[in-house]
Amino acid sequence: MGYVFRTEEQQGAVDGLRRYLADKADPLFNKEYRDRFMPKEQMGEFMRELSEFGLISGVVGEEHGGLGLDWLTMIMLFEEVAATSIDLSVPVLINSFGAQMIARLAPAHLRERYLPGLLKGELFCSAGISEPDVGSNVLEIKTRARRDGDHYIINGEKTWISNGSYSDILICTCRTGDDPRRGLTHFLLDRKEHPYEVRDIHKIAWNSQSTAQIFLTDVRVPASNMLGNEGEALKNTLTMFERSRVFVAAQGLGIARRALEEATRYATERKQHGKVIAGHQLISAMLAEMATNVDAARLLTQRAASMIEAGVPAEMEAAMAKYFACEAAVTIARQAVQIHGGNGVTKEFLVEKLAREAIVAPIPEGTTQIQQLIIGRALTGVNAF
Ligand SMILES: Cc1cc2nc3c(=O)[nH]c(=O)nc-3n(C[C@H](O)[C@H](O)[C@H](O)COP(=O)(O)OP(=O)(O)OC[C@H]3O[C@@H](n4cnc5c(N)ncnc54)[C@H](O)[C@@H]3O)c2cc1C
Incomplete structure (x- = not known):
């Protein structure tokens, strides 16, 4: 559907x-x-x-x-x-x-x-941008890469890094110069050759895979492990975000769709007041609202994907998709719990897990507020960051 x-x-x-x-x-x-x-x-x-x-x-x-x-x-x-x-x-x-x-x-x-x-799916990669003091504002990255002959020495701390403890390689965004915009550079670190310490973070949900802190202490990396040119990491990261946000939108969409599927099934099985609860108008209205929002999330997500495929700039549309789909996931998963009544808050039913998972979705890859600021800037030309 x-x-x-x-x-x-x-x-x-x-x-x-x-x-x-x-x-x-x-x-x-x-x-x-x-x-x-x-x-x-x-x-x-x-x-x-x-x-x-x-x-x-x-x-x-x-x-x-x-x-x-x-x-x-x-x-x-x-x-x-x-x-x-x-x-x-x-x-x-x-x-x-x-x-x-x-x-x-x-x-x-x-x-x-x-x-x-x-x-081939044989190696795991991580992308290290966020730091303890650097979330929404990537311009403030502190992790330093200091030139030492034909190597760089990296010191700093990254946090919230997906795949962290699985990672074989880390694409690490480092500061190589003081200019906030042109002072950031990407390096590829091979965990065996340029060891970094990893510590997993336990969260409200999303715990079957790794989100981790990464500690970099005097990590010596050849200058030839630079990705792109020196000072171009911000530009390259923003290009990546436009694309990756469409995938994060699809994550919100996936949670929302699954919550709708679970709620629809439950509503046609559970009986109260002599009939299945889907036969009560307030439940039917809730399902209708959920389904409409799932489809709206999908349309925004697929529109942004089509624009990227066509090579058309899609920063605003990717932000709209991420913003809408991830917030829709929170609302829809909560409605799915409501439709399950008491069962919805037990570990016996998937919606309990979906509701916790949905809460996480509006945070990574630029929070809801950051997406709103991107959309506002595209509309008005005024930067409200
Ligand atoms: C599960 C998970 C996986 C992640 N994976 C990765 C990863 O692989 N690699 C990586 O580098 N990072 C990753 N992150 C980090 C993620 O990108 C950051 O958490 C996110 O950018 C927000 O940063 P922050 O948590 O420091 O929040 P902050 O930036 O401190 O924001 C706190 C609050 O303030 C709001 N806020 C901030 N600035 C403004 C403003 N100008 N105007 C209005 N409101 C504002 C935010 O919206 C938020 O509500 C992950 C995070 C999570 C939760």
């Missing part, structure tokens, strides 16, 4: 992936590993298998060894992953964007060394 249209090819790809996720991922993430950390080896198996369905491998062009899927198809596939498990969707998202950054920015020796493993 609820899509504009799909080509026969897209429908086939979505159906095949949906069957795989229902058989293999759903029982594991929503029962056995519900709120429990999944070891790297098992998560790695999912990455390898999902890569065969076009996840991760699809976001990179054939010239770099990827499948080069179009953005709309990628978003359709990614929605399926997020509707099955937000925890599974996070490493898919981070590895996808790590692969894209390496394909786009890395010198040949790094591309040849790391890209094939990432695209």
